[in-house]
Amino acid sequence: PLEKIRRSVEKIPFKVKNDRLNITISMGVSMLLASDNVHTVFDRADKALYKAKETGRNKICYKK
Secondary structure (H helix, E strand, O other): OHHHHHHHHHHOOEEEOOEEEOOOOOEEEOOOOOOOOHHHHHHHHHHHHHHHHHOOOOOEEEOO
């Protein structure tokens, strides 16, 4: 499902003053574990997001 969202955003025809812009998204994803609190799970998701941006953008990265 997340990959479908990423591809859909990539296909949206954005224009600014008749110039086409390529819009993409990167996502950082993590799973909420029984041992987590709000800070630990968001910290992992944030690290995954930065990994997605640092390794080429326009992708989804998962951090356990």
